[in-house]
Amino acid sequence: MKKMFILVLLLAFWHPGTDRAQDGQITEYRLKAAFLYHFAKFVTWPASAFADSTEPIIIGVIGRDPFGRDLEKTVAGKTVRGRRFVVKRFRHIADLEFCHILFITPSERKHVGEILRRIDSKSVLTVGDTRSFATQGVIINLFSENYKIRFDINAAAAKEAGLRISSRLLRLAKRVQM
Amino acid sequence: MKREVFGMKHVKNLTINKKLTLIIMLSGGSALLLACLAFVLYDSINFKYDMVQDLQMLADMIGTNSAAALTFGDADDAHEILQALRANPHIVEGCIYDIDGSVFCTYHAGSETPVFEPLKSLAAGYEFKDGYLDLYREIIFDNTRLGMVFLRSDMQAYSDRVFKYIMMIGGILLLSSLVAFLMAARLRGLITGPILNLARMAKIVSDEQDFSVRAEKQTQDELGFLTERFNDMLEQIQDREEALKAARDKLELQAKKLRKELARRKRLQAELARAQRLESAGRIAGQIAHDFNNLLGPLAAYPTLIREELPPGHPVLEMVEEMQHSANKIAEINQQLLALGRRGHYTMERIDLNELVEKVLGGQHLPQKVQVRKELTQPLLPIKGGAAQLTRALTNLIINAIEAMHFDGVLTITSKNIYLEEPLWGYKKVKRGEYVLLEISDSGDGIKPEHLNKIFDPFFTTKTMDRMRGSGLGLSIVHGIVEDHNGYITVKSTVGKGTTFGLYFPVSRVSQNDVAVTVEKISGGHESILIVDDDPIQRKVTSQLLRRLGYQIHCVDSGERAVEYVKQEPQDLVILDMVMDGIDGTETYRRILEFQPRQKAIVLSGYAMSKRVREALTLGAGSFVSKPISLEALARAVRTVLDKNGN
Numbered sequence: 001m002k003k004m005f006i007l008v009l010l011l012a013f014w015h016p017g018t019d020r021a022q023d024g025q026i027t028e029y030r031l032k033a034a035f036l037y038h039f040a041k042f043v044t045w046p047a048s049a050f051a052d053s054t055e056p057i058i059i060g061v062i063g064r065d066p067f068g069r070d071l072e073k074t075v076a077g078k079t080v081r082g083r084r085f086v087v088k089r090f091r092h093i094a095d096l097e098f099c100h101i102l103f104i105t106p107s108e109r110k111h112v113g114e115i116l117r118r119i120d121s122k123s124v125l126t127v128g129d130t131r132s133f134a135t136q137g138v139i140i141n142l143f144s145e146n147y148k149i150r151f152d153i154n155a156a157a158a159k160e161a162g163l164r165i166s167s168r169l170l171r172l173a174k175r176v177q178m
Numbered sequence: 179m180k181r182e183v184f185g186m187k188h189v190k191n192l193t194i195n196k197k198l199t200l201i202i203m204l205s206g207g208s209a210l211l212l213a214c215l216a217f218v219l220y221d222s223i224n225f226k227y228d229m230v231q232d233l234q235m236l237a238d239m240i241g242t243n244s245a246a247a248l249t250f251g252d253a254d255d256a257h258e259i260l261q262a263l264r265a266n267p268h269i270v271e272g273c274i275y276d277i278d279g280s281v282f283c284t285y286h287a288g289s290e291t292p293v294f295e296p297l298k299s300l301a302a303g304y305e306f307k308d309g310y311l312d313l314y315r316e317i318i319f320d321n322t323r324l325g326m327v328f329l330r331s332d333m334q335a336y337s338d339r340v341f342k343y344i345m346m347i348g349g350i351l352l353l354s355s356l357v358a359f360l361m362a363a364r365l366r367g368l369i370t371g372p373i374l375n376l377a378r379m380a381k382i383v384s385d386e387q388d389f390s391v392r393a394e395k396q397t398q399d400e401l402g403f404l405t406e407r408f409n410d411m412l413e414q415i416q417d418r419e420e421a422l423k424a425a426r427d428k429l430e431l432q433a434k435k436l437r438k439e440l441a442r443r444k445r446l447q448a449e450l451a452r453a454q455r456l457e458s459a460g461r462i463a464g465q466i467a468h469d470f471n472n473l474l475g476p477l478a479a480y481p482t483l484i485r486e487e488l489p490p491g492h493p494v495l496e497m498v499e500e501m502q503h504s505a506n507k508i509a510e511i512n513q514q515l516l517a518l519g520r521r522g523h524y525t526m527e528r529i530d531l532n533e534l535v536e537k538v539l540g541g542q543h544l545p546q547k548v549q550v551r552k553e554l555t556q557p558l559l560p561i562k563g564g565a566a567q568l569t570r571a572l573t574n575l576i577i578n579a580i581e582a583m584h585f586d587g588v589l590t591i592t593s594k595n596i597y598l599e600e601p602l603w604g605y606k607k608v609k610r611g612e613y614v615l616l617e618i619s620d621s622g623d624g625i626k627p628e629h630l631n632k633i634f635d636p637f638f639t640t641k642t643m644d645r646m647r648g649s650g651l652g653l654s655i656v657h658g659i660v661e662d663h664n665g666y667i668t669v670k671s672t673v674g675k676g677t678t679f680g681l682y683f684p685v686s687r688v689s690q691n692d693v694a695v696t697v698e699k700i701s702g703g704h705e706s707i708l709i710v711d712d713d714p715i716q717r718k719v720t721s722q723l724l725r726r727l728g729y730q731i732h733c734v735d736s737g738e739r740a741v742e743y744v745k746q747e748p749q750d751l752v753i754l755d756m757v758m759d760g761i762d763g764t765e766t767y768r769r770i771l772e773f774q775p776r777q778k779a780i781v782l783s784g785y786a787m788s789k790r791v792r793e794a795l796t797l798g799a800g801s802f803v804s805k806p807i808s809l810e811a812l813a814r815a816v817r818t819v820l821d822k823n824g825n
Contacts, residue, residue: 041320080320
């Protein structure tokens with residue numbers, strides 16, 4: 001328990017883009033897990049997305065899970081605007097349930113269109129890390145550049161999903177598709 | 179210190195107008211300056227606070243904007259955000275620290291890159307230091323502290339503002355001083371007006387000594403009060419001035435009275451001195467005349483006897499005649515002297531002065547060149563007086579006039595009946611009544627004013643030439659004669675034009691019988707007569723005169739002997755000299771009357787009616803005969819007394 005708390009602290013004070021990214025201890029998907037958590041801070045869901053004010057933010061992962069336990073470790077005990085996090089995993093499209101943030105793993109490269117249709121623009125922040133995703137309608141698409149993780153934002157898709165993305169996040173995006 | 183005193187003194191010597199202006203300017207200026215300073219102080223504090231506020235806001239904005247950059251570790255984006263600070267030229271440095279206190283991103287306005295040290299603690303706050311404002315501000319996002327923003331601003335805006343204020347205050351002070359000066363120039367009149375008015379009044383009062391002026395009360399304030407008190411004071415001064423003036427007038431009046439009184443006393447003193455002078459002169463003259471009278475006795479009496487002893491046609495007769503004439507003249511001069519002494523015996527009779535004037539002019543040998551003008555009023559009222567004395571007075575005046583004209587000119591003699599009421603020249607007062615005025619005017623040299631007071635003094639004379647040398651008695655005698663007649667004498671004279679003497683005699687209404695002169699034949703008798711005289715010559719002359727008339731004459735040389743003799747040999751008549759060694763005539767007569775109460779007596783005297791003579795007459799003496807004795811007068815007196823009843 002004490003060990004976990006220290007890890008949480010570490011994660012909480014970990015900043016991407018520092019030398020610590022290269023020390024090998026921190027894997028790519030640990031960083032991406034942190035990104036997912038941070039995105040929640042800069043995105044506002046419509047009120048209909050939550051049943052009440054205490055309902056947790058549900059992070060879903062579809063396809064072959066690259067995070068392992070890192071995602072749970074990242075969000076454990078964290079809250080954003082008073083909401084805790086819940087992580088759900090979906091192996092197939094058929095398993096897909098409502099979630100607030102949906103990470104589409106590279107394994108679902110061919111089913112993006114289907115997944116997006118299945119979501120049907122329902123207040124879901126879709127995040128991917130596959131190069132082609134951004135143009136296909138995924139809202140935030142992560143990529144690596146100069147040993148840094150960066151992202152593009154599809155603002156039109158976000159708007160369609162009824163999400164408001166903070167301008168501060170928008171200005172960090174490499175490309176913003178309107 | 180000395181300079182300050184001098185400065186203060188300098189200020190004290192300023193006019194009230196300048197002082198008021200100075201006070202208004204100084205107080206107004208300092209109040210305004212204080213207000214401005216307070217305002218600037220307040221504003222600068224406020225401005226600093228605002229600066230901090232503004233900088234905090236800026237820092238917050240940067241913090242908020244860079245929250246995502248910090249979250250995602252995007253230093254480039256944070257750098258970009260910090261570049262926005264270029265819009266504010268006063269921000270010289272800026273820095274974003276991460277949650278560890280490490281430098282995340284920096285900004286600098288100048289070309290020199292400053293060195294930023296990692297923060298030891300993430301404490302927010304601000305500090306004014308070395309002309310800069312340093313501000314640390316936390317970056318908080320979603321209740322989570324992400325890091326710190328540091329901003330450094332220069333104080334240029336502040337110093338610009340302070341400079342602007344200094345300029346503004348200077349301008350305001352200058353402008354308001356000008357306005358205050360102009361207003362003071364207009365309004366100080368409210369205070370200085372009444373004061374200057376008062377000062378002007380005070381100057382008028384002191385310059386013109388006019389205490390009747392009053393200052394106009396212009397205001398109801400303290401100055402109005404002062405003006406009222408000033409007026410009250412003036413009123414008091416005026417009252418006092420008037421009281422003083424009244425007292426002064428009173429004093430002057432008293433002084434005037436005193437001066438008058440003093441003058442009166444002086445005049446009285448002078449008159450007294452003059453009277454004493456006249457009296458002593460008269461006494462001396464009288465003394466001499468008395469002696470002369472006795473000596474003159476034989477000279478006057480003997481020629482008559484001698485003439486009878488000599489046969490008619492005897493050559494000596496003429497000489498005797500001449501002697502008698504001379505003796506008469508001497509006797510007359512003697513009478514003048516006696517008249518001066520007022521001891522001469524006057525035979526008072528009724529006199530018409532016109533007749534007297536004619537007689538005197540007729541008897542006077544007048545020089546040919548002298549023209550006589552007579553203006554005699556007819557009829558002239560009579561007066562009572564001694565013809566011989568009046569003749570002498572008139573003669574003296576005419577001679578004086580002729581001499582004053584150097585025997586050439588006009589002599590005017592005027593007579594008038596007048597009524598006197600007003601005092602005359604030289605007299606304090608006159609007795610009112612009818613007077614006869616006789617004026618003797620000449621066209622001669624006139625009398626110098628300084629001599630006018632002295633001309634009636636005995637022995638005063640201006641005639642120094644041998645030929646005309648006077649005795650100095652002439653006018654003095656005239657004066658005495660006029661006074662003996664209860665008259666007045668005046669003199670008016672103008673040097674070079676002439677002199678007028680005026681003689682005023684009271685009119686006499688007494689009946690003529692009273693002074694009738696009966697001329698009888700001298701008759702003698704055989705009665706026994708005792709002659710009492712201490713002077714042997716007088717005894718001899720008198721006894722010889724009376725013996726010739728047939729009387730029994732016996733002589734004694736003193737009163738005492740006379741008394742003894744009459745006791746032995748009773749006499750029909752005693753002729754007593756009044757003034758003798760031992761007892762006088764009156765005393766002798768009184769003693770004789772003790773045993774011979776019906777004793778008849780005649781008193782002889784060289785003096786006019788003296789007190790002692792009058793006493794003798796009261797005792798019963800029948801008559802008084804003045805010396806020098808004329809045979810006729812004595813004989814007549816002797817006969818008259820002897821013939822009186824009772825013997």
